Amino acid sequence: MDNSEIIIFDLLVVGLAEFFRPDTQYQLPKYPYPDFLQRASNTLALKMTTFFYPRTLEGLLALLEKPLQTWYPLVIPKEFDSEYGLIYDRALSEEASQYFYEQLIKRGQLPEFASVKVxxxxxxxxxxxxxxxxxxxxxxxxxxxxxxxxxxxxxxxxxxxxxxxxxxxxxxxxxxxxxxxxxxxxxxxxxxxxxxxxxxxxxxxxxxxxxxxxxxxxxxxxxxxxxxxxxxxxxxxxxxxxxFGIHWRVCLPGIPEIRLFHALEKLHKQQPEYLCEVQLWPGIDRYDLGLQFGDGSVWAVDIKDYRNPYDLALQLKPIFGEGDLRYDESFYVIPNHRLHQRQDYIEILREEATGLPKSTHLFSDTAFEERVRAKIMHLRDLRKNKVPAIREYLGSA
Ligand SMILES: [Zn+2]
Structure with missing residues (x-):
């Protein structure tokens, strides 16, 4: 892949991230463009001889809002879904924020030219x-x-x-x-x-x-x-x-985790003999939830909220389970709203996540809650029906 082209892409994302910082009320500057846009746009202009290149900042921002695959003349990193634009509704687009936080910042790949603010x-x-x-x-x-x-x-x-x-x-x-x-x-x-x-x-x-x-x-x-x-x-x-960064990386993904935790805590309070414990982030976040059942079995759960099941499939690997974190079954749980957006979400994930062991299951959060309820019922029936079941069997024989 052409590295200098990726640098231009990173330059654009980093520059836009600063330009649209959510805590600053930006004013559209008059010409000239901000420095980074000037640099990136010079390079783009060279490559876009066959395209109409916008002459105003307004025009440029309108272009940056369009899906990259429809106009962007350079290499687009594979981590960026080119069906989306770089900005949306006069802010960094979700896809660009994702790239900025998950690729550039989280992996410490912030380019050298990044400003003090960035x-x-x-x-x-x-x-x-x-x-x-x-x-x-x-x-x-x-x-x-x-x-x-x-x-x-x-x-x-x-x-x-x-x-x-x-x-x-x-x-x-x-x-x-x-x-x-x-x-x-x-x-x-x-x-x-x-x-x-x-x-x-x-x-x-x-x-x-x-x-x-x-x-x-x-x-x-x-x-x-x-x-x-x-x-x-x-x-x-x-x-x-x-x-903003803590909101994006810690608070937002945590909301479905806490929601599922509360739902399971409620089941635990109703049936403590069968669902004995629900633990949040065991082993300091080796996984999201640990469930301990009355028969001694342990389930490990990770909640993943990705828009695109193909992107998520690349992230899924066996959940860590050594020592105290040992488990019998593991689950990746997807918030329901993703399945409303795309009904074949789980099927795609199942097909694409080829590195997962058979003991790792894929569920929506409601389906997972149902699965826990079914497990509790099963344990309760086992205990209650042990004697009557034999009697019934003998009676009918
Ligand atoms: Zn909201």
Missing amino acids: QQIALENFQFLRLLDKLQQANEQDAERSQREYVLLRQFLITNPYTTLGQLRNTFSQTRYISIDDVGDLYEDCKENESYWCCDHCGPLIKKHGHLRGIKPSVCNDHRKNLSYVRRISEKQGLRRLK
Whole structure:
């Protein structure tokens, strides 16, 4: 693959990520273009002799919104789905955000030319990884406490995308491995006299042209203010909001994890002899949920929320299960909304995820809950019917 062409692509994504940073109210600058767009557009112009090349910034932004496969003249990295554009609704598109966070930042592949501001976004993201690393190290000598603190931290970030210093103090004053400042650094100050909104399905919302917009439209894209899951955050002094990268990488994927956890906890409370324990993120996030049943069997569950089943299939591998994390069956669980978007989602996944062992099952979250219920019923019937079943058998014989 031509590396210099990939650099141009990365330059565009990084530049647009800065240009459309959600916390800055950008103003369309007059000509000349911002520096990165100038550089990228010069190269594109050279390659686009046969295309109409836009002469204004407005025109260029309109072009960047179109599916790349319809116009982009250079190599597109395979990690970017070219059916999508780089921007959407005057913000970085979901596909471009995914590329920015999952490819460039997470893998530390931020190009050298990235500006100080972009380096800053990357640093913010490493603050969480640094904490995770600290807890994983502590896990070797102090497994129980570090695990407890990890669950506390992660659950807090998912369920409190807005917080205050007072709440941080109340929650993290007794923790040994995590300081109040560590967690505080994952948030940024909200502006005074500004109203803030949150969606129960996708977290903090951004105001755009008088509308509320979610962080990832493919997860959730209806944010009319009168909907029950769209909430206005009451004004508080010193209100803080999760930083964008933490929202994207920790809070958003955590929402279906916590939802399934609560549903299973409810089953556990109803039938503690059969579903004995539901553990969140065992082994500091080796997998998402560990279920222990009355017959001693253990299930390991990972929840994966990807728009595209082909992309997800590439990520699926056997779930880690050594030592204390040993399990009998493992499950990849897909949030229902993905199956509404694409009914053959699970079939595609089953066909494409060829590296998975037979003991790993693929389910939607409702189907998985049903499976757990069926297991509980089975265990209950086994116990209840052991004696009557034999009697019945003998009676009918
Ligand atoms: Zn939402």
